[in-house]
Amino acid sequence: xxxxxxxxQVPDTWAEKKLDASxxxxxxKSVDNVMNEMDEYGVEEALRIKEAHxxxxxxxxxxxxxxxxxxxxxxxxxxxxxVHLTDxxxxxxxxxxxSKALAKVIATLSPDLVIxxxxxxxxxxxxxxxxxxxxxxxxxLTLARKxxxxxxxxxxxxxxxxDNGYALVEASLPAVVGVVEKINEPRYxxxxxxxxxxxxxxxxxxxxxxxxxxSEVGLxxxxxxxxxxxxxxxxxxxxxxxxxxDGGAKIAEFLATQKLI
Amino acid sequence: MAEVLVLVEHADGEPKxxxxxxxxxxxxxxxxxxxxxxxxxxxxxxKEYLAQYGAAKVYVGESDDLADYxxxxxxxxxxxxxxxxxPVAVLTAATPDARETAARAAAKSDSGFLxxxxxxxxxxxxxxxxxxxxxxxxxxxxxxxxxxxxxxxxTAAEAAPGTPTEEQLTIEVSDVAKTAKIVxxxxxxxxxxxxxxxxxxxxxxxxxxxxxxxxxLVEKLADSLGAAVGASRAATDxxxxxxxxxxxxxxxxxxxxxxxxxxxxxAIQHRAGMQTSKTIVAINKDPEAPIFExxxxxxxxxxxxxxxxxxxxxxxxx
Ligand SMILES: Cc1cc2nc3c(=O)[nH]c(=O)nc-3n(C[C@H](O)[C@H](O)[C@H](O)COP(=O)(O)OP(=O)(O)OC[C@H]3O[C@@H](n4cnc5c(N)ncnc54)[C@H](O)[C@@H]3O)c2cc1C
Numbered sequence: 137x138x139x140x141x142x143x144x145q146v147p148d149t150w151a152e153k154k155l156d157a158s159x160x161x162x163x164x165k166s167v168d169n170v171m172n173e174m175d176e177y178g179v180e181e182a183l184r185i186k187e188a189h190x191x192x193x194x195x196x197x198x199x200x201x202x203x204x205x206x207x208x209x210x211x212x213x214x215x216x217x218x219v220h221l222t223d224x225x226x227x228x229x230x231x232x233x234x235s236k237a238l239a240k241v242i243a244t245l246s247p248d249l250v251i252x253x254x255x256x257x258x259x260x261x262x263x264x265x266x267x268x269x270x271x272x273x274x275x276x277l278t279l280a281r282k283x284x285x286x287x288x289x290x291x292x293x294x295x296x297x298x299d300n301g302y303a304l305v306e307a308s309l310p311a312v313v314g315v316v317e318k319i320n321e322p323r324y325x326x327x328x329x330x331x332x333x334x335x336x337x338x339x340x341x342x343x344x345x346x347x348x349x350x351s352e353v354g355l356x357x358x359x360x361x362x363x364x365x366x367x368x369x370x371x372x373x374x375x376x377x378x379x380x381x382d383g384g385a386k387i388a389e390f391l392a393t394q395k396l397i
Numbered sequence: 398m399a400e401v402l403v404l405v406e407h408a409d410g411e412p413k414x415x416x417x418x419x420x421x422x423x424x425x426x427x428x429x430x431x432x433x434x435x436x437x438x439x440x441x442x443x444k445e446y447l448a449q450y451g452a453a454k455v456y457v458g459e460s461d462d463l464a465d466y467x468x469x470x471x472x473x474x475x476x477x478x479x480x481x482x483x484p485v486a487v488l489t490a491a492t493p494d495a496r497e498t499a500a501r502a503a504a505k506s507d508s509g510f511l512x513x514x515x516x517x518x519x520x521x522x523x524x525x526x527x528x529x530x531x532x533x534x535x536x537x538x539x540x541x542x543x544x545x546x547x548x549x550x551x552t553a554a555e556a557a558p559g560t561p562t563e564e565q566l567t568i569e570v571s572d573v574a575k576t577a578k579i580v581x582x583x584x585x586x587x588x589x590x591x592x593x594x595x596x597x598x599x600x601x602x603x604x605x606x607x608x609x610x611x612x613x614l615v616e617k618l619a620d621s622l623g624a625a626v627g628a629s630r631a632a633t634d635x636x637x638x639x640x641x642x643x644x645x646x647x648x649x650x651x652x653x654x655x656x657x658x659x660x661x662x663x664a665i666q667h668r669a670g671m672q673t674s675k676t677i678v679a680i681n682k683d684p685e686a687p688i689f690e691x692x693x694x695x696x697x698x699x700x701x702x703x704x705x706x707x708x709x710x711x712x713x714x715x
Binding site for chain 2: 271279296377
């Protein structure tokens with residue numbers, strides 16, 4: 137199995153995130169950046185499939201130079217090699233442009249399986265799996281909480297999470313699989329893994345080398361524009377009371393005055 | 398008047414409330430055309446509802462292909478319609494299936510796509526809460542036909558009864574869109590409670606409940622209020638409640654009139670899914686719990702005492 141897994145470096149969830157004042161893109165300079173936590177589940181699933189069926193796991197990311205830290209993390213978890221698409225021209229790309237750029241890189245790797253996480257914690261689009269399937273012309277197996285691959289038959293089956301249960305979805309390989317975080321428990325990189333990661337092959341591509349035209353990507357040709365950004369006004373501070381045995385009744389009273397009951 | 402396409406959100410034909418919200422919003426932008434895509438014979442269940450909420454026209458697409466394959470066929474049909482109708486905008490719900498459909502349709506029609514809009518001006522400037530709702534941005538689409546996925550519960554639905562014209566769509570789906578086949582649908586939880594994202598009231602339980610069976614307390618309170626039940630990730634990870642009910646960054650985003658957090662600390666990832674709720678009530682024994690920073694009414698106390706009493710009081714006041 138030739139498996140590609142996409143990862144993204146994002147501002148740390150715990151950091152106070154903001155937009156860059158100059159161009160209203162996500163400020164990635166003033167905060168700690170980490171691998172999107174959900175992507176760890178994607179990497180883990182890729183590794184498990186490789187461990188069960190053999191093959192190779194290639195990490196693909198698009199992002200600034202320092203996103204190489206996120207690549208290292210995926211490699212230290214056990215991925216075999218990586219491709220880093222990085223170019224100033226990519227700065228400010230939206231989800232549609234990013235999917236186009238990633239698809240271009242992924243297509244050259246001829247994978248059997250492309251694995252993504254459901255969403256990144258910075259943009260929270262939740263559409264990258266669908267968009268990669270669209271761009272690559274492959275089956276869309278997103279929102280997977282369970283993945284079963286049958287390399288001999290050349291098929292993959294998932295449980296696609298739904299509101300009241302799940303749908304069982306089947307496709308032939310190659311396919312795009314998007315995983316939800318309930319799917320597994322990601323491993324921690326071992327010391328050995330961290331050391332090994334340093335020697336694993338990493339290909340760095342610019343826009344031109346990836347066969348992309350700089351006019352298709354980046355802020356200037358993005359499909360939408362942020363006109364204005366403001367911090368959310370803080371919530372009015374509320375009433376906090378200590379239970380004196382009548383706490384439930386107190387809440388009911390509050391709800392009644394708010395006409396909520 | 399300019400045509401606005403509204404992708405109907407439904408379950409086997411039964412329209413979801415967000416459809417009425419989208420039609421209401423679409424009326425402020427132009428003339429709403431509902432786009433109904435579903436399996437054979439499902440439209441009949443939505444017809445009256447769409448008329449009730451002011452669809453001027455309904456495009457009806459019914460086909461096994463739309464029901465039997467993941468997203469791609471619907472995206473193809475929607476993209477074709479975008480090309481032929483050239484609407485001023487396309488609105489969908491920001492639910493998983495609809496946002497995937499919207500994104501793929503936007504990609505096909507080389508249009509800009511915005512998601513999680515909570516407001517939209519007649520000039521098509523969308524309001525979105527980003528970074529877990531901590532920053533509010535105004536954005537607009539600069540390319541093609543704006544495709545905008547709107548959060549449920551962000552517009553109040555208003556009826557505008559009429560008699561829409563109907564246009565039957567011929568559904569011809571390419572082979573490449575028929576590759577992810579749905580072979581079975583398994584219903585795990587049918588609670589009879591409202592949908593989490595559409596509910597006016599949500600009662601959520603967290604690690605403070607201590608055990609799965611104690612979720613009965615949360616359910617009883619929820620039922621007395623006619624509410625949906627949510628859970629923190631600590632609770633879903635422990636297997637106390639289904640993942641589908643998780644509220645937060647990696648769960649559902651809810652924006653009800655009332656959110657009641659029971660035994661939930663209020664971690665940043667949980668807040669990302671509930672902090673736009675209109676009124677927030679928190680029950681927690683730790684006065685330092687961050688959830689109290691958001692609460693309109695916070696009760697410092699033992700949930701095992703407070704919740705049953707609250708349930709009784711709500712029942713009494715009915
Ligand atoms: C990538 C990532 C994504 C995440 N996504 C989500 C998400 O989508 N949703 C989410 O919820 N979390 C998410 N989390 C987890 C989040 O960080 C918290 O760990 C989680 O929300 C904690 O759940 P909790 O509040 O139920 O538990 P705790 O933080 O343990 O809080 C339990 C609370 O119950 C109170 N309590 C205990 N006993 C009682 C009692 N008898 N009476 C009253 N109060 C009591 C305690 O005082 C405490 O405040 C995510 C984390 C990561 C890293």
